[in-house]
Amino acid sequence: MQKKPRIAVIGAGLGGAAAAALLEQAGFNVRVYEQAPAFSRLGAGIHLGPNVMKVMRSIGIEDELNRTGSHPDYWYSRDWKTGEIIAQIPLGDYALSHYGSSYLTVHRGDFHSLMIDAIPDHILSFNKRLNKVEDLGDVVRLHFTDGTSEEADIVIGADGVNSKIRDHLLSAEPPKYTGYVGHRAVFPISAVKGFTHDLCTKWWSDDRHMMVYFVTQKKDEIYYVTGVPEASWDMSKSWVPSSREEMLGAFDGWHTGVQSLIEASENVTKWPLLERDPLPLWSRGRLVLLGDACHPMKPHMAQGAAMAIEDAAMLVRCFKEVGIDDHQTAFALYEANRTARASKVQLVSHNNTWLRTNENPDWCFAYDVFNVPLVEPSSVLGAA
Ligand SMILES: Cc1cc2nc3c(=O)[nH]c(=O)nc-3n(C[C@H](O)[C@H](O)[C@H](O)COP(=O)(O)OP(=O)(O)OC[C@H]3O[C@@H](n4cnc5c(N)ncnc54)[C@H](O)[C@@H]3O)c2cc1C
Numbered sequence: 016m017q018k019k020p021r022i023a024v025i026g027a028g029l030g031g032a033a034a035a036a037l038l039e040q041a042g043f044n045v046r047v048y049e050q051a052p053a054f055s056r057l058g059a060g061i062h063l064g065p066n067v068m069k070v071m072r073s074i075g076i077e078d079e080l081n082r083t084g085s086h087p088d089y090w091y092s093r094d095w096k097t098g099e100i101i102a103q104i105p106l107g108d109y110a111l112s113h114y115g116s117s118y119l120t121v122h123r124g125d126f127h128s129l130m131i132d133a134i135p136d137h138i139l140s141f142n143k144r145l146n147k148v149e150d151l152g153d154v155v156r157l158h159f160t161d162g163t164s165e166e167a168d169i170v171i172g173a174d175g176v177n178s179k180i181r182d183h184l185l186s187a188e189p190p191k192y193t194g195y196v197g198h199r200a201v202f203p204i205s206a207v208k209g210f211t212h213d214l215c216t217k218w219w220s221d222d223r224h225m226m227v228y229f230v231t232q233k234k235d236e237i238y239y240v241t242g243v244p245e246a247s248w249d250m251s252k253s254w255v256p257s258s259r260e261e262m263l264g265a266f267d268g269w270h271t272g273v274q275s276l277i278e279a280s281e282n283v284t285k286w287p288l289l290e291r292d293p294l295p296l297w298s299r300g301r302l303v304l305l306g307d308a309c310h311p312m313k314p315h316m317a318q319g320a321a322m323a324i325e326d327a328a329m330l331v332r333c334f335k336e337v338g339i340d341d342h343q344t345a346f347a348l349y350e351a352n353r354t355a356r357a358s359k360v361q362l363v364s365h366n367n368t369w370l371r372t373n374e375n376p377d378w379c380f381a382y383d384v385f386n387v388p389l390v391e392p393s394s395v396l397g398a399a
Pocket of ligand 1: 049307
């Protein structure tokens with residue numbers, strides 16, 4: 016009997032975990048290798064739009080997420096100084112009836128932990144940091160820093176913005192620092208004095224912003240993430256500690272609502288916002304990329320992880336459509352059906368215009384990766 020092709024997923028972040036859960040569910044032979052020794056409840060929140068929640072339904076964690084996260088009634092955009100509402104985008108019940116799934120904001124650690132729980136333990140290995148790839152033609156050999164190696168027939172690079180798989184396919188090149196940082200803080204709402212916050216608000220000035228939302232169903236924890244210009248970044252660091260004092264300087268003169276959050280935040284971290292130009296290829300031979308490994312973006316549409324998760328779902332759909340033995344056709348179909356959308360989201364995120372005015376977000380939120388009509392690779396090439 017012919018053996019099932021072995022699929023290795025490098026990285027168990029949000030994209031890799033989604034790929035692993037969906038591949039396992041579809042009966043493929045999959046293993047996941049993650050460099051971290053374990054995952055902790057990192058101090059960050061995340062938006063899960065209806066486009067992502069449809070994938071969560073398929074993975075089987077939609078109901079639990081709906082019980083875990085906050086369901087904002089609106090996305091409010093407000094002026095930094097006056098607090099005036101400059102846009103109000105309906106979410107809540109409207110999202111559920113209009114898009115067929117909820118719009119959630121949730122603690123990133125809680126979300127990731129549900130995703131990891133959806134993967135059987137025996138297919139996930141922690142403490143496996145990939146440091147070398149050997150493509151031998153009929154098989155790929157993966158070498159890890161602990162001195163071990165594994166073989167696979169197909170390798171999915173879900174290893175984030177500094178992807179080793181991307182480096183192997185193209186050449187080692189660091190991502191671009193955009194000249195912006197994001198400060199992040201999560202804290203109990205009980206610490207916030209003097210202002211009643213909406214469930215989800217982005218405060219805007221011309222050169223910076225603060226996105227604020229609750230991360231639990233109980234609304235006992237609130238989160239902010241900023242976008243603030245900063246000339247340079249030491250690329251050897253993925254984040255550094257920040258402080259209330261630094262935040263007070265960066266948001267001097269801003270509305271009382273923003274000040275109330277800064278006053279309440281004990282632990283603030285600061286992250287570089289990184290990007291890459293669209294890659295000339297997403298796959299070669301037996302290797303394929305997804306998520307931040309191929310299209311890292313500024314987080315200003317709150318859709319970076321969503322794109323990684325949609326990529327994962329589309330890749331699995333293409334394996335099923337074409338058959339796993341013809342992986343190169345599956346890769347071409349996958350790329351043809353993901354590049355335009357990922358590049359558009361990358362561009363809008365770069366420009367930081369999303370929902371600043373009362374625009375219609377349907378093109379983003381209504382996307383259903385399982386039912387969107389597939390385009391053929393040749394029609395994409397022909398159109399180029
Ligand atoms: C400040 C900030 C705020 C953000 N807010 C949002 C938001 O609200 N909504 C949203 O959708 N997105 C947001 N994003 C973007 C989002 O975090 C990323 O787009 C998303 O995490 C990409 O998922 P991924 O699985 O591709 O990569 P990652 O989540 O980076 O996962 C990669 C995984 O691979 C592992 N790995 C790396 N190298 C190796 C190796 N050599 N061997 C083995 N394992 C390896 C890593 O440990 C990690 O677990 C934000 C980003 C930032 C910086």
